[in-house]
Amino acid sequence: MDTLPFDGGRLSRCADDLIAGIRVLSERGWTPATSSNFSMRLDPGHVAITVSGRDKGRLERDDIMVVDLEGRPVATSLRSSAETLLHTQLYARYPEIGCVLHTHSLVQTVASRLFAGAGHVHLEGYELLKAFHGNHTHEMAVELPVLPNSQDMPVLAAQVDALLDRQSMWGYLIDGHGLYAWGRDLAEATRHLEAFEFLLACELELRKLR
Amino acid sequence: MDTLPFDGGRLSRCADDLIAGIRVLSERGWTPATSSNFSMRLDPGHVAITVSGRDKGRLERDDIMVVDLEGRPVATSLRSSAETLLHTQLYARYPEIGCVLHTHSLVQTVASRLFAGAGHVHLEGYELLKAFHGNHTHEMAVELPVLPNSQDMPVLAAQVDALLDRQSMWGYLIDGHGLYAWGRDLAEATRHLEAFEFLLACELELRKLR
Amino acid sequence: MDTLPFDGGRLSRCADDLIAGIRVLSERGWTPATSSNFSMRLDPGHVAITVSGRDKGRLERDDIMVVDLEGRPVATSLRSSAETLLHTQLYARYPEIGCVLHTHSLVQTVASRLFAGAGHVHLEGYELLKAFHGNHTHEMAVELPVLPNSQDMPVLAAQVDALLDRQSMWGYLIDGHGLYAWGRDLAEATRHLEAFEFLLACELELRKLR
Amino acid sequence: MDTLPFDGGRLSRCADDLIAGIRVLSERGWTPATSSNFSMRLDPGHVAITVSGRDKGRLERDDIMVVDLEGRPVATSLRSSAETLLHTQLYARYPEIGCVLHTHSLVQTVASRLFAGAGHVHLEGYELLKAFHGNHTHEMAVELPVLPNSQDMPVLAAQVDALLDRQSMWGYLIDGHGLYAWGRDLAEATRHLEAFEFLLACELELRKLR
Numbered sequence: 001m002d003t004l005p006f007d008g009g010r011l012s013r014c015a016d017d018l019i020a021g022i023r024v025l026s027e028r029g030w031t032p033a034t035s036s037n038f039s040m041r042l043d044p045g046h047v048a049i050t051v052s053g054r055d056k057g058r059l060e061r062d063d064i065m066v067v068d069l070e071g072r073p074v075a076t077s078l079r080s081s082a083e084t085l086l087h088t089q090l091y092a093r094y095p096e097i098g099c100v101l102h103t104h105s106l107v108q109t110v111a112s113r114l115f116a117g118a119g120h121v122h123l124e125g126y127e128l129l130k131a132f133h134g135n136h137t138h139e140m141a142v143e144l145p146v147l148p149n150s151q152d153m154p155v156l157a158a159q160v161d162a163l164l165d166r167q168s169m170w171g172y173l174i175d176g177h178g179l180y181a182w183g184r185d186l187a188e189a190t191r192h193l194e195a196f197e198f199l200l201a202c203e204l205e206l207r208k209l210r
Numbered sequence: 211m212d213t214l215p216f217d218g219g220r221l222s223r224c225a226d227d228l229i230a231g232i233r234v235l236s237e238r239g240w241t242p243a244t245s246s247n248f249s250m251r252l253d254p255g256h257v258a259i260t261v262s263g264r265d266k267g268r269l270e271r272d273d274i275m276v277v278d279l280e281g282r283p284v285a286t287s288l289r290s291s292a293e294t295l296l297h298t299q300l301y302a303r304y305p306e307i308g309c310v311l312h313t314h315s316l317v318q319t320v321a322s323r324l325f326a327g328a329g330h331v332h333l334e335g336y337e338l339l340k341a342f343h344g345n346h347t348h349e350m351a352v353e354l355p356v357l358p359n360s361q362d363m364p365v366l367a368a369q370v371d372a373l374l375d376r377q378s379m380w381g382y383l384i385d386g387h388g389l390y391a392w393g394r395d396l397a398e399a400t401r402h403l404e405a406f407e408f409l410l411a412c413e414l415e416l417r418k419l420r
Numbered sequence: 421m422d423t424l425p426f427d428g429g430r431l432s433r434c435a436d437d438l439i440a441g442i443r444v445l446s447e448r449g450w451t452p453a454t455s456s457n458f459s460m461r462l463d464p465g466h467v468a469i470t471v472s473g474r475d476k477g478r479l480e481r482d483d484i485m486v487v488d489l490e491g492r493p494v495a496t497s498l499r500s501s502a503e504t505l506l507h508t509q510l511y512a513r514y515p516e517i518g519c520v521l522h523t524h525s526l527v528q529t530v531a532s533r534l535f536a537g538a539g540h541v542h543l544e545g546y547e548l549l550k551a552f553h554g555n556h557t558h559e560m561a562v563e564l565p566v567l568p569n570s571q572d573m574p575v576l577a578a579q580v581d582a583l584l585d586r587q588s589m590w591g592y593l594i595d596g597h598g599l600y601a602w603g604r605d606l607a608e609a610t611r612h613l614e615a616f617e618f619l620l621a622c623e624l625e626l627r628k629l630r
Numbered sequence: 631m632d633t634l635p636f637d638g639g640r641l642s643r644c645a646d647d648l649i650a651g652i653r654v655l656s657e658r659g660w661t662p663a664t665s666s667n668f669s670m671r672l673d674p675g676h677v678a679i680t681v682s683g684r685d686k687g688r689l690e691r692d693d694i695m696v697v698d699l700e701g702r703p704v705a706t707s708l709r710s711s712a713e714t715l716l717h718t719q720l721y722a723r724y725p726e727i728g729c730v731l732h733t734h735s736l737v738q739t740v741a742s743r744l745f746a747g748a749g750h751v752h753l754e755g756y757e758l759l760k761a762f763h764g765n766h767t768h769e770m771a772v773e774l775p776v777l778p779n780s781q782d783m784p785v786l787a788a789q790v791d792a793l794l795d796r797q798s799m800w801g802y803l804i805d806g807h808g809l810y811a812w813g814r815d816l817a818e819a820t821r822h823l824e825a826f827e828f829l830l831a832c833e834l835e836l837r838k839l840r
Contacts, residue, residue, distance in 0.1 A: 033761035033825040110835045127359060127387035131243040137361050149757060151767050177757035195243040205320045207839055209417055337569060337597035341453040347571050405453040415530045419627055547779060547807035551663040557781050558806060614663040625740045629837055
């Protein structure tokens, strides 16, 4: 164990926290059919991430593996999600990011399809906009980007990078797919994820009602 | 401890009751992204209230603090919600009020946006109107006010006071924000909160269906 | 205890079964704001029924009392629901009925408002129609009556009796109020209740979608 | 016991796994009013299947029985669902199938009614299409068949066989009734079931919103 290039004790603690947090999201139905993936930074060069294809409601420690910032498995023969690059590009670009959460809720998927043509969802007039780090008032707007889906991860990652060059943001949707949200730690990433989910759900309901 | 200006034992019991009641509301998704705040009267001059920014599904005793009726922290360096004044104005005005609950459910937020222009939601024809203290029949109507949102709490509090001068009521909505509901104790405040949530949900569904 | 006009042991067992069954319904949100009431037959002349105004998610044995078939409390100073007569009229009329369940779900209340004008909800084309005792095929229809609401229980009970004179049925809606469903025992009454809830929810969704 | 034509130990393990999996589905409300049925292959010639009419949220080992591939009870006097033939025809036709799940969710029932005229639901543009075994991209479409309902199981089974002659598939809807989904084992069948449920829910929501 002492030859691992990361701190095994820190991995254990991260895995426990991540698994407990994911279980709550899974119980809400945001990870259907073994979809979704989740990660947490271990140290400047390593990330703990869920193994591909597991049931997110029943994760155990063995379902969390380590990758480097290029997304390569470290000290394991396990395979992480095809979308690992979408996690690691955020850790590599922003040293302060500590956690990335990707879920597939009904609301996220429906909103992504509905607003894919516009390329973003406009969120304005909600007190809960204050949930995003750096916002101190409801009197502002957030544009949540919607990217076209692709099975080509470098293409998707390049689109995300182009967005990040233009604006600071705490999440994005992929069309027909789901939401990526992140934060400085698990608690903040979860708060951002819950806020996006809630605000998207409000937008969908208001569209039905107006 | 014996120098506290309030009864520490009563605070412990209130905190336990409040935390248990909040957990139920949180499990229904009414407190997304660390939003919402809750309070209970300790004695004529003191109120137990949730500390700002905590995850309402996992509160512990240290997440409940004490303020006086002007909303100033008592015997603590913790900070309560920016909206503390909206709680304490009710305790100061009505000696019989024992509990104030503020939640951010999807239904409450969507209804607040939809009816902000009208300034109120008209609730009529429901048996559950009998859930409000003082009502003994479904053959009456309740007007639930919707206030414009503001980050300026004295302004919001003055609007609430103006409403209370005109009518007796057990709750109000703030646009894009959520619901305040209250009662003589935790059980009654919870019953009023559940009744408002249910009746608002009925109104939204009927609007989609008619 | 030996002077009770009913079997105390049977009451204890009924209370335990009823409380466990009600808890499940309450967790689904079908008993908001201390609404709803529930009963089970003890013997030909006595019925166990929920005490008025209690939180249906936290019932204990003391929250179940006994009434006779005219709805009068037996060996207790507790008060049962104002709607007790709607329970006892069924037990008095049909010796085979063993359980009556009355809930206030969102779907039931919305459907009752929407179909009050028509006086009934037409349910046809569903496999789940087979859940009603006596039905062996989906190729039939059920008309679920919707009665006008009233605070005058003898008036409501007379309307129910008039309906029962014309047709056999396993439930009815009251406008703005909720659903009554019954069966030969708790399991069958629960199955009927779940079937009505499900079929009403289907009808509302189809109305939004067509 | 040693004269059983199947492995009793395997039956016990299958029953435990099946019951645990069904409980999760039941808690989501996908098995209302004792509806739905579930099975798992024991060996090339035997299938474990739920006994007819039981509450799917509270199954115990005695609620699981064995049938042969013609659907006849084996070493039991219990009766399986009238729809047993729809399970066994799949096991008989495809040796690799290990599990068949049939549920009655609101979404499944509503979608079946809505798309019964078209005869299928067209699912396209979703990342979650990758949840179906054999699919490796979202850039494909799945046609989920909708069959007319019938109480005549040989007729229904013949319709299913005709469909299977034309296309490979992992599930179908029956009008007004619910969904059948299957897979090589319980985990895969559950993943397919969750994916169909999710995609149907997306289609219904999008139809309301567009």
